[in-house]
Amino acid sequence: MEQSLKRLHPFILAFDLYKLIKGNIIFFVFIFLLNMGSDKWWIQTAKWLFLAYVVIMLFVNIGKWLTYRYEIKDNAIYIKSGIFLKSEQTVPFLKVQNVQRQTTVFHKIFKVTSLTLETAAVGEESSITFDVISRAEAESLERVVTVTYEQQVINELTEAELFEEQLVEQEPKSEKTTHFTPTKRDLVKASFTSLSFLILIPIIFKLDDIVKFDTFADEVTDALKWGWAILAIVIIGVLLISIAIGMIHTFIKYGKYEISSDTQKVYIKKGVLDESIFSIRKEKVQAVEISQSLMKRLLGLAEVKLISAGNTTIGEVETNTLYPFLPVHRAYELISELLPDYQVEESMHKLPGNAFWIRMIRPSYIWLIATAAIWYFKPSLWWISLALLLVIYVSRILDFKNSRYLLNESFIQMKEGGFSTTLFITKRSQVIEVKAERSKLQRYFNVASIETVNRAKPVHHNKLIDVPHEVANEFYRWYMDRKHEIKTQ
Template sequence: MEEQTKRLHPIKIPLDLGKLLKGNIFFIIILYLFNFGSEKMYMKILQIAFLIYLAWRVLAIILKWYTYKYQIKEGTIHITSGLISKSYQSIPLHKVQNVHRRTTVFHRIFKLTSLTFETGTSGDEGSVPFEVISQKEAERLQRTHSSKHDSIMDAQVAEEKIAADLEPSMEKTIHFTPTKRDVLKASFTSLSFLALIPVLATLYNTLDDFIDLRNAEGYAEKAMESWWIITIAITALICIAVTFGIVSTFVKYGKYEISSDQERIHITKGVLDETTFSIQKEKVQAVEITQSIMKRMLGLAEVKLISAGSTGDEGLDTNVLYPFLSIERAYAMIEEILPAYKVERAMEPLSKQAFKIRMLRPSVFWLLTTAAICFFDIALWYLSLILLVLIFTLRILDFKSSRYLLNGEFVQFKSGSLETSLFITKRSKVIQIEVRRSKLQKVFGLASIETINRSKPVHHTTIHDVPAEYADDFYAWYIGRTQAIQTE
């Protein structure tokens, strides 16, 4: 039986109306609140014109919802929209690589959610968003996608039978859920308590509009002359900041789960605003482990999955595993959820020749800054010296952390100064490489190598000043990819 065409949930209309109101609140206040009853002709014209604009936008929102229809037929999503100028979109389900699901507080109130199918292509077929649909419909769409992916080699089998047959094999293995200790550690490592500063500043400015706080500052100065009042104030501020940091971290990371089944990796996070990201294991192009200075001190790391498709809203970090994993757990989890990947701890350091070239390589930024200081105020010459020391310090740190390794079909690069990044990928996932040698590198027998992986945007990873012999081995390693390349 052919599936009927469906629309998004009607709640999308008031949701879009709310966005329209939020986006135009400034003009509404200026035109209709501050200038209410104005007799100026130009103001009346602006008010009428803006009302016409709002009426047109409201009508457009209603028509957009009414004309937007979708249907899944023969393993393909068909979408039609538009009233006068109709548009058609067809995306085969087997092209869907990532599934991104987000449930905001607004969605929760009405038992709704949003679902986005991400493909590895660009343009109109890059993603298929279902902004407001029921929880039941989202689960149906996800099951349909999973069934199509798992049955692509046997398209004649009924979808219902496939779903039933796959139930036992689709059980999830939970790899990580944060403990209270993990949340506390994350709140301090992320410095989330510092977010209280702009909140207090905004609160101060808001109160200053209603209360004359400048007169109150005089009383505060007198109160601060007492040491015990100062102690209580500082203690209270620290407690508030820490509590704020813990609560904000819990809201973001408290309900966190990393799980996987035979085919996909699932990441769920968020207490109020819940986000679920699902990616096919075979579509993972590379893995990146990053550590800031503080995370290195605490033995923590962040693991990011680089995939062929888009990963939704970048601000949500949907493709990042829990960003405060212990380094040991991070390495172990990669091999747990991606058995095809192997991470080697022992890697080759850069040579002494690499250290020499980094100390000799001129810094254009330092030269331009020094020239500017000499031109405007020579008395600030010490800033040039401080900048030079900082540049060389960062170069030394990057030299010490830089590593490289060819391990069978895998390649690993590590680099960074204040923040280090360990990049791991398979030869079959690399779509292009580049080997470069500057004149200075030729003198020291060094080269720079780069890998390019499919992602949105395309992911480039470069390590500088490796031995020329290794660059030759790297090139030969890539040329041998035809023996093991996978067609995606």
């Protein structure tokens, strides 16, 4: 399958201009609007420098578009780019870990999208991103990645496995199954759990910098003379407006959330205005992480993340997160539905009593440094040191009660956390390294620390401290048995 060298979609120039304006809008407002009539020399200089910067960036973006070429051949994508320094990049489709698509408001207007192919490599060349690409071209590239991988799997099958694969291919193709979409009740719960109804508070503070509400102090004082009822009405009105804004914000962010899967992939779609689609092959999932903040624990909710070797963020948005406000038991069920190989066991082993005492006597360097600073700068605030010490020990007690572990055949589960908790689940075949260590204090209490390392960006380390020493030895033997699960070339 070969294609001639292609350029990026020409709308990339408009997209680059859009990003340029968006990234410099504050600076533009400051020098051109807020200081429109100013004749100060540094304002005038800033205006000319800004205009020169915009012109230069426009020419740079045109140069990038003219010199950027890509082609598909030999089950890989080849990219040539560079205005002054030429570079070439080759990414075999078999190396692709996950695929991400994002369709912002800009993309919707011009009926295009963006596509990112993520690999397990590190560095600048670990992924390929097409900021603007036609939807048909994006779907074509995704199909090529899928077909390449399926062909590789077939090539590695034995004769018996190939016969079974042919029988499966004769069966009707499985379609996507939608496992979860949020209801109105879920969105309301998400709004309050995420505290998005408080979004109006920072907006008011921002407006205060511009409007200076203290200039209206006399008017507010006069209004209060009419009675506290007016103040109560104003407060309730502001609260209702804040809740409404929070609801809208939550709907825009989570309104079109959809979690689906087929026999091969998991799909996560999110966003109303700016849409993003994350897809990953099930066998590429390195681990599953279930986290609960204090608020979510009180409400019985949880957030599930699929950890993979490729990058899982678009800008500042994590695309590998299942709906962040799932009821705990529904989260467990969803993991089993999406990834049949993963089973969440709720019955896990507690830490031994020795782990409690070692945590009680283990020194807190944060508390020591904070106490020294308070004693030196402000001894009258000694009570802050006591409050901090109380929080630290309450957190340690909760961490001891919450910490669990389980070695279950080819799986391991580790849970830890004080006020918030994290449950980590991974398959032995996906672990690339393990550590088992003991400090002098741990030796005295006959406990140890165990740690797993999985491929991710950055590499994912998960550690559980103060497990029984015998469990650390069992953990090492458990990992050595992975040789029966790993295929060697």
